[in-house]
């Protein structure tokens with residue numbers, strides 16, 4: 001499947017010159033890159049309301065798949081989960097990016113991944129099988145829509161490709177955490193947009209060396225893509241032909257204009273000021289805010305959110321992520337090694353995390369160690385309770401569930417624990 005991409009869009013030219021993010025297919029032997037959106041545990045929790053049947057047919061699209069992170073992660077996780085009729089389709093208009101993603105898939109021997117070259121604005125032209133058979137059950141579009149000339153047209157194109165009960169995981173830039181980026185982009189445009197990509201990178205490096213200590217990019221310690229990701233990282237951050245950022249409120253409006261409904265941002269703790277405000281008078285006022293207002297408040301309060309990752313479904317789809325209210329549920333770890341997490345909690349009774357400089361300190365219940373040692377993404381809470389009750393017959397189901405709920409509230413907020421309903 002391939003469309004002859006005859007585009008004079010500078011964003012297209014940029015990703016042919018500098019595929020992003022930079023990836024070496026040889027690294028597939030060492031690690032799987034995981035993250036949000038599109039970790040399978042998150043997709044099941046948010047988009048499918050915790051329902052997941054590995055025998056069902058599942059069609060996923062990764063739109064603007066770049067060098068392959070989401071497509072590889074999802075395809076690998078679906079293969080590991082034994083999903084025989086699940087297929088991931090990667091679409092990008094950059095052939096150079098596709099070549100890297102294909103080499104990564106080959107290094108892993110993934111047979112459930114298809115590749116197409118073309119624009120996400122013209123998916124119909126690609127002859128994708130899923131479009132003729134009901135649409136995609138899941139669509140990932142991470143770090144792409146904010147680069148389009150008309151992001152609304154991009155989201156509308158993806159919404160049109162979605163199955164009625166399907167959902168999407170999206171990521172767009174956020175303004176406050178990117179403090180300093182846009183003034184430096186303007187400086188570089190001011191110095192001239194002529195020259196080859198390599199010449200422009202060289203000029204940008206000269207400017208970076210001359211930034212005074214007062215410059216906001218210099219003063220933003222959490223914005224380091226241009227420092228740690230080589231020429232592609234520098235180009236993507238500071239020489240990008242086109243990018244824009246969305247506040248929480250703008251994300252809500254963007255989603256609504258496409259006829260979609262926002263299920264939630266992830267990790268949720270970043271969007272809930274009550275996780276790090278302690279003053280009782282402020283907390284009382286915060287109790288009056290709905291989720292959208294609380295998230296907008298958190299964005300302005302923390303000031304460090306560089307991008308928003310979130311899940312959406314069609315506005316008529318009433319699906320809801322599961323509440324931790326039944327022993328039949330299966331807790332599923334995401335983006336974390338639970339044994340390592342258990343060690344970091346130790347006997348303190350507190351889980352700590354620092355996200356782009358923002359510290360979280362959350363109390364965890366007495367049974368945390370025992371729970372973390374038994375959560376494996378397969379065992380239900382009922383099975384875990386039976387195991388613990390065999391050692392401590394006084395541990396009632398109700399007391400156990402209460403302990404789990406306390407743990408889940410905080411680990412889910414940090415994006416580390418999801419829920420699945422029984423098959």
Ligand SMILES: C[S@@+](CC[C@H](N)C(=O)[O-])C[C@H]1O[C@@H](n2cnc3c(N)ncnc32)[C@H](O)[C@@H]1O
Nearest residue numbers: 015064065066069092093094119120142143144
């Ligand atoms: C910043 S990269 C993100 C890659 C990937 N989604 C990730 O998160 O690692 C943006 C990608 O979107 C692709 N892209 C931008 N506009 C596109 C369009 N209209 N159609 C298809 N791909 C597009 C670019 O070629 C590039 O590979």
